[in-house]
Amino acid sequence: SQTIHQWPATLVQPVGSPLSLECTVEGTSNPNLYWYRQAAGRGLQLLFYSVGIGQISSEVPQNLSASRPQDRQFILSSKKLLLSDSGFYLCAWSGQGDIYEQYFGPGTRLTVT
Amino acid sequence: AQSVTQLGSHVSVSEGALVLLRCNYSSSVPPYLFWYVQYPNQGLQLLLKYTTGATLVKGINGFEAEFKKSETSFHLTKPSAHMSDAAEYFCAVSATSGYSTLTFGKGTMLLVSP
Numbered sequence: 001s002q003t004i005h006q007w008p009a010t011l012v013q014p015v016g017s018p019l020s021l022e023c024t025v026e027g028t029s030n031p032n033l034y035w036y037r038q039a040a041g042r043g044l045q046l047l048f049y050s051v052g053i054g055q056i057s058s059e060v061p062q063n064l065s066a067s068r069p070q071d072r073q074f075i076l077s078s079k080k081l082l083l084s085d086s087g088f089y090l091c092a093w094s095g096q097g098d099i100y101e102q103y104f105g106p107g108t109r110l111t112v113t
Numbered sequence: 114a115q116s117v118t119q120l121g122s123h124v125s126v127s128e129g130a131l132v133l134l135r136c137n138y139s140s141s142v143p144p145y146l147f148w149y150v151q152y153p154n155q156g157l158q159l160l161l162k163y164t165t166g167a168t169l170v171k172g173i174n175g176f177e178a179e180f181k182k183s184e185t186s187f188h189l190t191k192p193s194a195h196m197s198d199a200a201e202y203f204c205a206v207s208a209t210s211g212y213s214t215l216t217f218g219k220g221t222m223l224l225v226s227p
Contacts, residue, residue: 043203
């Protein structure tokens with residue numbers, strides 16, 4: 001069966017510091033991968049998605065970036081965090097054969113102080 | 114462009130009562146439709162989905178939803194609420210051809226009182 005991991009689970013970072021969140025998927029090949037941010041009362045905001053290694057699409061211009069160095073690894077980064085980057089970050093994957101159904105990881109709670 | 118509207122950011126029910134969470138969508142063609150549930154500080158879990166075929170779909174934990182094309186709705190129901198159903202519920206829509214991402218509603222928090 002497929003599983004999706006995210007780490008760290010929680011993170012407290014000062015404004016201006018860098019960020020690296022990691023997501024890995026097991027049990028499937030060539031998944032589509034997604035990063036979402038969830039802020040209180042604002043639902044889910046799609047940040048990035050990837051259909052393959054090195055292929056990243058950005059949905060919202062911001063100070064965040066994403067990379068996919070390996071088939072089942074998706075990384076969310078920032079060079080300098082802003083207070084507004086605080087939130088709950090969720091990684092998700094979908095299969096190539098059934099690309100409309102997404103499966104979510106446990107999330108990372110980021111607090112920027 | 115697709116959009117999803119969930120009526121009511123919060124819905125309160127008593128244990129044993131009917132649960133009804135409303136979702137309306139906007140799409141140029143009939144989309145695929147999903148309901149997800151999120152418990153505090155956890156990721157989203159797929160409850161059920163409609164793609165094609167029978168318009169009444171059953172999901173996990175006793176939930177079901179009916180796709181009504183004429184009303185552009187996909188409301189989520191459960192005959193009898195349980196305390197463990199307290200969570201946030203998200204309706205989502207995607208296109209049915211080509212590569213497409215999911216568009217989520219803003220979510221409805223379900224509160225269940227004893």
